[in-house]
Amino acid sequence: MKCRKFSVQRNLLLWIGGAILLVIIFVLVFGPSLCTHDPLKVDYTLKLRAPCREYPFGTDGMGRSVAARVVYGLRTSMKIAIVVMLISCVIGVCVGVLSGYVGGSVDLILMRVMEVVLAFPDTILALAILGTLGGGMKNQIIALALVRWTKYAKMARDETMRLKKEEYMEAAVAMGNGRFRIVLRYVLPGIIGQILVLATMSIGPIILSGATLSFLGLGVQLPNPELGLLINEGRDFIRSAGHISLFPGLVTALTTLGFNLFGEGLNDYFDPRLKEKAVSD
Amino acid sequence: MLRAEHVSKSFCVGRGRNTKIQAVLDVSLEINKGEHLGLVGESGCGKSTLARMLAGLIRPDGGTVLLDGQDIQKLPVKARKEFRRKVQIIFQNPQQAFHPRMKLYETLAEPIRLFHLVETREQERLMLEEAMERMGLTTDIFGRYPHEISGGQAQRIALLRSLMLEPKVLIADEPTSMLDVSVQAQILKLIRQTTEENEIALLLISHDMDVIRAMSDKVIFMHESALNLN
Amino acid sequence: MEEEQTRELWRIERLQVFFKTRGNDIMAVNEFSLSIYQGERLCLLGESGCGKSVFGMALLKLLPENAEVLGKAYYKGMETVGMSEKTFARLRGTEIAVIPQGAGSSLDPTMRCGKQVEECLRLHEKENSQVCRQKVLSLLKRLELPRLPGIARDYPFELSGGMKQRILVAAGIVCHPQFLLVDEPTKGLDWGCRDKVITLLKKLVEDEETSVLLITHDFNVAKSLADRVVVMYAGEIVEYGMREDVLERPVHPYSKGLLAALPQNGFQAIEGFSPPLDQIPKGCRFHPRCPHATGRCAQEHPNLTDLGEGREVRCFYAEG
């Protein structure tokens, strides 16, 4: 009875991912009220305290509670990730559907633009942009969005082209549907599934690259906390107080894991190959 | 009524070298009111491409397609919609001619809503139920999805959807080649019956001589017009 | 005819095939019992969705993972359903061969056609490539393929549907199998190629005197190639017998309907539709569409009754 087990397994991925996300959301919403310490208050007497009941994640070089900073840092990181995902999703899908559906010269131009953006590895392009525009959260969001939209555009274009060849699209045109109506009623519902999967699957990498940029000092500027920044702060104390870098990294990994698992489960859910093949003669 | 004058179309095929396959070369064809025309030819000789050009789905490279004397590619938007109503097409693979995630009631109601044939939803439902009876289909199909019905049923629904708009010309692109022999007979008889009743001109396309001989008054042979111009 | 068919090649007893889907188990083939004799050409005739291909694939253990096969099948006395894949694989290619459905997708797009036909030879007879190539070329010549020997070096996408089908036929019989399963040889081919493939198959099968299980929905193929015809409907046998009896004087109402629906017999269609395999009606599976169905047909499921000289039918009222 192998196929029974498989369907449970598929939900397993969704459940684990969902559970982790719930924890993250809980921390996001209730975190600040829960932790008693002010993430920015400096108190050198408490410098480099090891993790204990009072300070669950210990304190950093300036005596600030790492736990409090991680909670606020998570908020900023998530804010950046969500905004980047939304911007790149909207731009990417519009460009993708437009170039996929209209085709012809529009498609060619957009393809060339994408090729230039794709000529850079993701981090390099983000770095180049930040290198020129300077650091700060706003520029970090712009840089990440500029890199990410191509993934959505490519997916939307391929799916639109695939759908365009289907016969029911031709039938819809023959029925008298206007172009705009076809895009709304036929094309978009067709790719919503894929967009959802790509969105959840791309939040993880966005968090990671966001943290990387802050780690390099190009993203969110001190003193407001961001996960990448926190890890960077701990670099000098690697030998003596590893916990300063350890816990922010763990939380980042956990958040990304949550999104990745949820995305993977969603992908299996939408993946036609996993549905039992219809009994054909 | 619907006329094609020296129509031709070629496609670029294959990556790398630009090999052009000439699908349709200099074809002229006329369908008059209430006439039953048969178009037969080897598979891959451009029959489907010609059908799609006549239905205004593909823009011909050369020549023009005229409806009542007007070039259908140059029609203004309003007239283009009217053209869609007059010329309907049904395809070879019935299951794929419907949106896979839309219930069949929605698919059937779409033409009615598009052309505002009725005002209220009750009239729409009545109209559809009565049409289903005529086609010999049960109304439980309304709630089903395209992959939940058989090929024969799907082709009947495609036929019904096209006839809702009382078209002047019906183009049938190999309607029965994917169906089994017994179901094939039903569909062909239905097409013949409905087109004669409502005075609809029919262009039946197939690669099967028996089907064409049994169904059409005039027969056109499409010679091997796929020339390779690489 | 009777004495020659002494040695039984296949004996199939109550073969059943289930497909496990998330919802329920779909029974694609129900209680299939039949025997195929040495050198005999049996045709499995039925419309799409009646489970004939599923039966063929089940016999040769080529079904996908979620299929489950019950019952027994004996090939030359060896029970095959329970046999391990390793031992059965030794029979594949040399003794038991397949000409699969869907000529387009059954050829590897990145390998030259000639090589795909040779593959079977080299796998089993271990001769050097020169001898193999000669054998393949002579076989392709017998199949009247144009542009020999150049065509052997062509790739599948460069051939037309009819030629791909002939390459498949060549790949199937190159190792001179004793039993050949031919699945829908004419499906998807257009009118001209269909006759060509039928005549070629007829010639080849007579020269090789292999026994053939032919699966098709096309009457002409059955008429010109088969000795015995089995008519299938909704997953079970409804009638079988010698070709002349079944194709000219059918007994079962469904077979009669099939015959009447042919274009040359005036297109009299059978009402209704063949039921999908997950909504099988109670009693006789054909009763919703049968012109002279009675109450009993709707309740009771008829068994195959023997009408003598090897003819059987699954109907209460079929006259002899």
Place this chain on the structure above:
Amino acid sequence: MIKYIGKRVLSAAGVLLVVSMLTFFVMQMTPGDTAYVMLTHTFFGTGDLITQEDLDIATEMYDLDRPLTVQYGEWMLGALKGDLGTSYIYKKPVMDLLKLKLPYTCILGFLAFFLGLLLAVPLGILTAVYRNRFLDQAIRIGSVLASSVPGFWLGLILIMFFSVKLKWLPVSGMNEGLKSIVLPCVTLMLGMMPVMIRVTRSSVLDVMGQDYMLFAKAKGQSLFQALLHHGVRNLLPPVITMASLQMGNILGGSVVIETVFMWPGIGNLLYNSIMAKDTNMLQGCVLTIALGYILSMICADILNAALNPKTYRGGGRMA
């Protein structure tokens, strides 16, 4: 075939040109005048002491006042001749610095790339062949875990564990030869392997579902033989395409990893040039990495074209 390669190289050159133009003009738009930024960085801590007249000298010295297009033209000519201008902070020609640092990045990059492929592809095939069994689940969960871990943090953790606690491997730098390359290479590898495993798995699954594999089984071939004869050529294209994309990730990742491990490669150079706003140096590094990335994409295209007979046998002939 050659025509196909020619076309690919040409389009790549075009993209490179556009990329260089893009970086150059975007660079010049930086907030704050280049001269000012340059001076503050060359003479540390004197940000506020710089007077207008210092700025004029600097502008004139590095002739920054000429119109942008002229500067770009000159820079482009120089680039073609191999002179990418001089780096403000290192006071050396950019080209020499690049030549000095390139081998380090290449060693690290290629080692991580090929070792990663060597591990990921077999694992991908295994997960596909033993679908839904324990092996498949374990590897998939492992790869999801690996892809959720931030690269730089993993580096720090590895340093903390192996160098600080166990003292097996050096913390950073290049001085101990082979031993010092282990940690950065492992970090980069773990970054690229999850995606490669996933792509290989889905490609193998697609191929295994094809009819010609079923026909190969019917001919008597075992699954392994069928995969070898028919599977390999059909499942490679998507794997090769993703591999070239992963080469980009490695180049991109090198910036971070080299910074964490103090590895003297182009990535580290790029990071320093960003921090110091050294436009010429930044331009040189970005171009080198973009060039490397485009080269890997061209190789992937050529390999895919070689594998797919359609490209060099022209369109389908209607025989």
